[in-house]
Amino acid sequence: MGEDGLFGWLAAHAWAFWGVIALGLAAAELLTLDLTLLMLAAGAAAGGATALVFPGVWWLQVVVAIAVAILTLAVLRPTLLAKVRNAPGYRSSLESIVGSSGVATAQITGSVGEVKVQGQVWEARSFDPSITVAPGQDIEVYGLEGITLIVYPVEHLTRELGAD
The missing domain is CATH 2.40.50.140 (Nucleic acid-binding proteins)
Structure with a gap:
């Protein structure tokens, strides 16, 4: 690969970069089970989707990833945690x-x-x-x-x- 080899490939396949980040965060969520890393994975997936539509616009991909992560952390995570904690038979570890x-x-x-x-x-x-x-x-x-x-x-x- 030449000088532009790796960076050229990343620019053309940014969705794959975002996908690897999203999969890594989702896998790490299995260790914590507090839904935070899953929300960050959703942000990375949104960054990957943006990379498919706007392949060369890194700043937009980052802004979308951050915005979706913050939105899911602020809105979706509390709702999901409340549903889990109010489910019949739920007992916290304590x-x-x-x-x-x-x-x-x-x-x-x-x-x-x-x-x-x-x-x-x-x-x-x-x-x-x-x-x-x-x-x-x-x-x-x-x-x-x-x-x-x-x-x-x-x-x-x-x-x-x-x-x-």
């Missing part, structure tokens, strides 16, 4: 921790404590303020309050269920 088992890593009272659940250490408090959970005791996550886990000692729960 909400999915409810019902999990863990171990107290520090004493847990009605106001303060620490547990290890699913390999992560969390702030915690006891569901029942009159119950203190000792370090090393098994717990179950009853609920969430912000990012503090509301827990109950498994031994106490088993005893209550056995008494019925």
Whole structure:
């Protein structure tokens, strides 16, 4: 290829350049699943479509790509996220921790404590303020309050269920 070889090919096939960017962003979206990279991919695809219609006008391709990316981020992404979050059965990753088992890593009272659940250490408090959970005791996550886990000692729960 001569001096103009690569640049000449890119100028004539800018749609392919935009397409590779769009595919790369869409593939990377599979790792994040927050729809941001997908919206940027839509912008790159729009830049590619513009390159097909106006092959030598780089500035227009860039402006269209940026405008579509901003528009989709501002309008489409919030709408799609709201639909996903309001879908029946949706649970965020934080909400999915409810019902999990863990171990107290520090004493847990009605106001303060620490547990290890699913390999992560969390702030915690006891569901029942009159119950203190000792370090090393098994717990179950009853609920969430912000990012503090509301827990109950498994031994106490088993005893209550056995008494019925």
